[in-house]
Amino acid sequence: MKLSYVYLIVGMGIVTYLPRMMPATVLSRKQLPELLIRFLNYIPAAVLSALFFPSVLVTGHEINIGMSNPLFITSLLTFPIAYKTKNMFLTVIIGMIITIILNNLIYQ
């Protein structure tokens, strides 16, 4: 392993670890202001949505909302299951089965 590569991964490790560690370590000792708590309460819904929509709608350099996008179709079909059951594993398994069917039947 080259020395420059050691520098690289140690540097990457440090700059990745600090944003993960500092807020949890510092803030868990403090009573947070009420406004910040209300803001943090919306973070999960906001972050999940900010991750989910691009992951199924953005393909390459465009937004694809249509029949030619298997992940979009799968999401539409699994949404009722996710919403009704609130079961992560079931949603993933059924979605994967639908994706396999779509990929092998339609998007050959």
Place this chain on the structure above:
Amino acid sequence: MTSTEKNQLAFGIKRAMPIVMGYIPVGFALGVLASGNGLSPFETGVMSILVYAGSAQFIAVNMLGAGISPLPIIITTLLVNLRHILFSASLSPYFREVNKKLIPLISFYITDESFAVSITDVKEKSLTHTYFLGLYITSYLSWVLSTILGSAFGSLIPDTKALGFDFALPGMFLALLCMQLKDMKTIAVALAAGALSMFFIFTIPGNWNVILATIIAAALGVFLEK
């Protein structure tokens, strides 16, 4: 270990399964890319062990392949991973019950996916460090091992797309998102975040879409409460 701790550990490991199913194909893909860019399985593995951040590792491997020196890659990694500040801050109230000495260890394993699962669970029930370690270390090991295996045996991999694995992580995000949608304000925040996130992908370079969309949408939620 008490029986409560054992149960929490088992629960954490169980909740990691959808993450593992998402990480295995993505980790493999990263390993294949890394070996294509001249990294050995050992070098790939050590990066995963020390860094443990999927999108940053993809970017780093591509930059390495383009012959870019370490410092610009490290700065890019910092920018890509700044969003973890939000996750870490969101989890901090729930770490009050966790042994203070373990917080620096547990927080090392915060990723998009592990945060999403754990923040959903801690809001539902009271959970200790054994739950966090069970969930987080299971996810971590699946990432590290799959990147090493992808780097070593990349040529043997079938097309995971045909196996439906590309829906594993989006499907998990979708289920977790549905668990969050409790009232109209949260739904409005989620829709705003999704729309903004896609808008920023095309308008602001450099992976800022998630962090910007999240901050703006969460602030909108606070504003709507007034």
